[in-house]
Amino acid sequence: MKIKNHFSPNFNNQKRSIKSIKIIVIHYTGMQSERESLIRLCDPKFSVSCHYLISRNGTIYRLVKENKIAWHAGKSSWGNFKNLNKNSIGIELVNKGHDFGYTNFTKKQLASLIKITKKIIRKYKIKNRNIVGHSDIAPLRKIDPGEKFPWKELASGKIGIWHSYSSNFLKKFRKIKIKKKEKKLKFIKNLNKIGYCTSSKNKHIFYKITKAFQRHYRQELINGIIDEECLLISQNLSKNLQKRS
Numbered sequence: 001m002k003i004k005n006h007f008s009p010n011f012n013n014q015k016r017s018i019k020s021i022k023i024i025v026i027h028y029t030g031m032q033s034e035r036e037s038l039i040r041l042c043d044p045k046f047s048v049s050c051h052y053l054i055s056r057n058g059t060i061y062r063l064v065k066e067n068k069i070a071w072h073a074g075k076s077s078w079g080n081f082k083n084l085n086k087n088s089i090g091i092e093l094v095n096k097g098h099d100f101g102y103t104n105f106t107k108k109q110l111a112s113l114i115k116i117t118k119k120i121i122r123k124y125k126i127k128n129r130n131i132v133g134h135s136d137i138a139p140l141r142k143i144d145p146g147e148k149f150p151w152k153e154l155a156s157g158k159i160g161i162w163h164s165y166s167s168n169f170l171k172k173f174r175k176i177k178i179k180k181k182e183k184k185l186k187f188i189k190n191l192n193k194i195g196y197c198t199s200s201k202n203k204h205i206f207y208k209i210t211k212a213f214q215r216h217y218r219q220e221l222i223n224g225i226i227d228e229e230c231l232l233i234s235q236n237l238s239k240n241l242q243k244r245s
């Protein structure tokens with residue numbers, strides 16, 4: 001695997017221990033071009049960076065060394081982890097994003113992502129449940145890598161988690177809105193078990209967390225409304241996680 005060095009000064013200078021690295025966060029750049037992304041992620045004025053950036057043609061750039069804390073996650077939460085920069089490796093995929101023309105990720109880009117992710121998983125023994133998108137860990141602020149990111153495909157190669165239902169089975173439960181309070185509470189509990197921060201009781205906040213969940217696990221319909229399909233998926237994911245731990 002060829003990696004090009006492209007130094008960014010946007011990281012904390014102290015080294016971190018191998019043990020502190022527990023999570024992989026996937027992003028899209030959300031900018032007009034690869035060139036613009038590389039410039040911004042390396043510009044001290046913007047205070048943002050990542051460890052790796054993967055271009056549309058599959059080239060991998062190393063911006064920050066893995067043993068340094070890159071600035072990619074911001075205010076964030078996953079499971080027992082808070083403000084994830086210190087505990088994570090950040091990978092940016094070049095994509096214009098929702099503001100400038102969101103497109104499918106390219107085959108070459110995903111092939112490179114799979115290679116580097118597998119290497120990182122092995123090196124730091126990262127759990128599948130801790131391979132997440134920026135929107136999963138910061139659902140109020142972020143929507144990347146977005147609903148075109150192929151989480152299901154990656155999970156079939158043991159990168160991240162996925163449910164064990166067929167899409168044909170699930171389809172029947174889509175848009176059947178959940179009204180009962182116990183069922184809603186069950187859904188919230190499941191999301192919490194998966195890793196989402198669900199401490200807020202604010203309805204608007206919960207709408208955004210539901211959207212983040214859908215963007216990852218039910219990409220066909222992202223409306224922030226809890227339906228039977230969402231409940232089933234959340235139930236299945238949290239049960240499978242329990243079995244494993």
Ligand SMILES: [Zn+2]
Nearest residue numbers: 027028134144
């Ligand atoms: Zn991001």
